[in-house]
Amino acid sequence: MKKRQQVTLKELAKQLELSISTVSRALNNHPDISQETKEKVKALAEKQHYVPNIIASGFRSHRSHILGVIVPNVSHYFTTTMLKGILDEAESLGYRVIISESKNDEKKQEEMLRTMMHFGVDGILMALARKTKSVESILNILPTIPLVMFDKVSDKIPCTQVVINEEEAAFTAVEHLINTGKRRIAIIKETEQSFNSKKRYEGYLRAHQEYNIPVDQKIVLSTEDISMSKGRMMANVLLSLKERPDAIFAITDSAAIGVIKALNRFNVEIPKEIAVVGFSNSVSSTIISPALSTVDQPGNKIGRTAVKYLVEEVEQPKEDLITKTIEVKTNLIVRDSSYKA
Amino acid sequence: MKKRQQVTLKELAKQLELSISTVSRALNNHPDISQETKEKVKALAEKQHYVPNIIASGFRSHRSHILGVIVPNVSHYFTTTMLKGILDEAESLGYRVIISESKNDEKKQEEMLRTMMHFGVDGILMALARKTKSVESILNILPTIPLVMFDKVSDKIPCTQVVINEEEAAFTAVEHLINTGKRRIAIIKETEQSFNSKKRYEGYLRAHQEYNIPVDQKIVLSTEDISMSKGRMMANVLLSLKERPDAIFAITDSAAIGVIKALNRFNVEIPKEIAVVGFSNSVSSTIISPALSTVDQPGNKIGRTAVKYLVEEVEQPKEDLITKTIEVKTNLIVRDSSYKA
DNA sequence: CTGAAAGCGCTTACAG
DNA sequence: CTGAAAGCGCTTACAG
Secondary structure (H helix, E strand, C coil): CCCCCCCCHHHHHHHHCCCHHHHHHHHCCCCCCCHHHHHHHHHHHHHCCCCCCHHHHHHHHCCCCEEEEEECCCCCHHHHHHHHHHHHHHHHCCCEEEEEECCCCHHHHHHHHHHHHHCCCCEEEECCCCCCCCCHHHHHHCCCCCEEEECCCCCCCCCEEEEECHHHHHHHHHHHHHHCCCCCEEEEEECCCCHHHHHHHHHHHHHHHHCCCCCCHHHEEEECCCCHHHHHHHHHHHHCCCCCCCEEEECCHHHHHHHHHHHHHCCCCCCCCCEEECCECCHHHHCCCCCCEEEECCHHHHHHHHHHHHHHHHHCCCCCCCCEEEEECCEEECCCCCCCC | CCCCCCCCHHHHHHHHCCCHHHHHHHHCCCCCCCHHHHHHHHHHHHHCCCCCCHHHHHHHHCCCCEEEEEECCCCCHHHHHHHHHHHHHHHHCCCEEEEEECCCCHHHHHHHHHHHHHCCCCEEEECCCCCCCCCHHHHHHCCCCCEEEECCCCCCCCCEEEEECHHHHHHHHHHHHHHCCCCCEEEEEECCCCHHHHHHHHHHHHHHHHCCCCCCHHHEEEECCCCHHHHHHHHHHHHCCCCCCCEEEECCHHHHHHHHHHHHHCCCCCCCCCEEECCECCHHHHCCCCCCEEEECCHHHHHHHHHHHHHHHHHCCCCCCCCEEEEECCEEECCCCCCCC
């Protein structure tokens, strides 16, 4: 079998004995064209399985109908839920999505940004690589192409940003622990001053303040490249303290799971002796025993929202850069690693 | 700030007082062009930050340098490892990747196939939706565009297929159980005659045959839409038997984890009373307690291999359809849910 | 070694 | 209501 030849406007025009212009307009429902002609044209197009060459029309109109997405790592469950939202919303708006992984590498991230632009994407959706130091290259492209950031964002980049209510979510998580009688609540956060970690810590602090509980810096732990094994290590540190905490709030689920593993190993009763709360509602949070209390982040909604704003900017370009932050609401899920209120 | 105008060949040509043709050839290292001219042209291109318009050149040369990927669900960890491989390999070969989810919906899958073609992708990479009944629409597009299938494949589609050594992997898993003294090994598989499930069952059967162990159909369980909760249910069924199995081989990790949860609940000792082996080496397999013995599937390699073959077909189109199956080797990982040999 | 010209498939301002 | 023509940015066969 040979490749089937694509049916083009030219071909249709020839068969209909009309001009290419008329056929194009008929297919696009141009008001100038008579109903009769439109019907004739559409009938033949249908019959011949005509499909418009999107590359050609995009090329002509300077639109590719492709959005670029850059995320640090596609293997994180939460990232995949955002991707789902992005894919779905983009599809329903008539856009395709090109995905790239920055692998948390700043250099790579810059490179992807460049490549995406060369590939003529209409707009870019981006979650920042961990430890991104210089946002210069991003600021540079900002005037050139619509950019919306999501999840991992930065105050230093004036663009639309879609995030969760980090501070409030953390506040609620800590408040929950306080409400169940805990008074000495440790936090495991990131050394890197990431947007997420900073905000969650702020929520932790505010909860202590509002409930008049002093913060003991000995149980405020920071770690680089937060992960399950780091959670384990931090838990070991906390267990070795003279005054142990009665609860641990880890700003990621993986760290929280590491904590639970460490506590289980030393037969610490959860949540009686030490309660644990994580952040993300990853799949693993229901696999670990006891099941992890955690903050559910609506990844799908974040993805959808980000696409919505991006496409808006693509289709109605603004003259000026606008910093706008959209906060998507989270939801605390209480499981067995903390007391029900 | 206004949008920066793209630098084009025309612009460069004007500044250099050369023709567009010459500039184009110089940039593409055409042998006809003098070294001197090449250098002059490249210097200016560099200085002006010229980036070729890939849409235009692709349009001209009927190549988009974009590959389409269709998978049932991006949220499965194993899928993301394949995606990583796909993204990396594609990037290194100079291709971008458009991703779509079929959501295990046959209709949607057909639709995506069509849209991808309209978008002018150079080739398609596809993992079949569960319960795909009719492959007719896929057979139809086969002569039109290079297609490589991976992971979820079908015998009925004559194309390059990249899979793991399903049968052998299952054989090894069951052999391992036999080697550790288990003789009454249950299997939890899919009702749907999926390629994966069928092959794994064949491996299960062959292991029994080679070790002269009779297969008892009472402990060969099938379930639709295999999942954690189905694993749980099947385990309950097995526990209620008069002659309980001494091992359970679940053909997916999620089912195996459901099994472990059920066994834990009834205080069945793992692996002493009943050993458990899964398939996939998902993240959760190390979170569950006891940690799950499972078959590690090299997703990254599957993805890379699939892209390699696809790009080959894109760049050197064949006249005829070729059915070629590439098997990527797996690796059994023994953890605490079964005995070390 | 270099240039003028055609053309990829489409859209759209201009003309009638 | 319809058509001829220009043009999006690039590549390449043809000519010199």
